Amino acid sequence: MRALLLVLMMCIASYPARSQSPGVPVSGDEAAIRAVIAAQVTAWNRGDIPGFMQAYENSGETTFLGATVRHGYQPILQRYLQSYTSRQQMGALSFHDLAVRLLPSSCGVTEYAVVTGRFHLDRTAHGEAAKDDGIFSLVWRKGPAGWKILLDHTS
Numbered sequence: 093m094r095a096l097l098l099v100l101m102m103c104i105a106s107y108p109a110r111s112q113s114p115g116v117p118v119s120g121d122e123a124a125i126r127a128v129i130a131a132q133v134t135a136w137n138r139g140d141i142p143g144f145m146q147a148y149e150n151s152g153e154t155t156f157l158g159a160t161v162r163h164g165y166q167p168i169l170q171r172y173l174q175s176y177t178s179r180q181q182m183g184a185l186s187f188h189d190l191a192v193r194l195l196p197s198s199c200g201v202t203e204y205a206v207v208t209g210r211f212h213l214d215r216t217a218h219g220e221a222a223k224d225d226g227i228f229s230l231v232w233r234k235g236p237a238g239w240k241i242l243l244d245h246t247s
Contacts, residue, residue: 121202122192125232125239136185141172149240157245175221183215205232
């Protein structure tokens with residue numbers, strides 16, 4: 093996985109990021125990723141952490157980097173459940189400044205993407221997770237279940 097991440101990070105510089113602009117069409121893959129992100133916001137804003145987690149690959153290799161490093165879908169899910177124990181702590185999630193970089197292979201097939209952006213939580217209470225605003229970068233992989241997050245670096 094580390095070698096894959098190194099190769100992906102080296103490729104990122106050679107593909108321009110696209111922020112969604114009104115009236116500018118996006119590719120099918122970009123639109124699919126943005127739809128998953130929109131579904132995450134909807135799930136979060138109804139208090140559905142397991143629904144929010146559907147965007148992540150259900151794998152032991154899925155990784156979340158924040159204040160600590162967590163490996164595996166279940167530990168990441170548990171972190172969210174422990175950090176956000178009420179609707180007031182979850183608040184309303186919004187993402188801003190999203191940029192999607194599709195990373196096609198040398199044969200033109202796109203299996204990976206990197207998404208960067210900002211998050212904001214509008215909420216009335218804080219629990220273990222005290223941060224209301226931050227930035228993130230996500231590595232996505234396209235597989236049989238569609239686009240899924242492999243690596244989430246949020247700070």
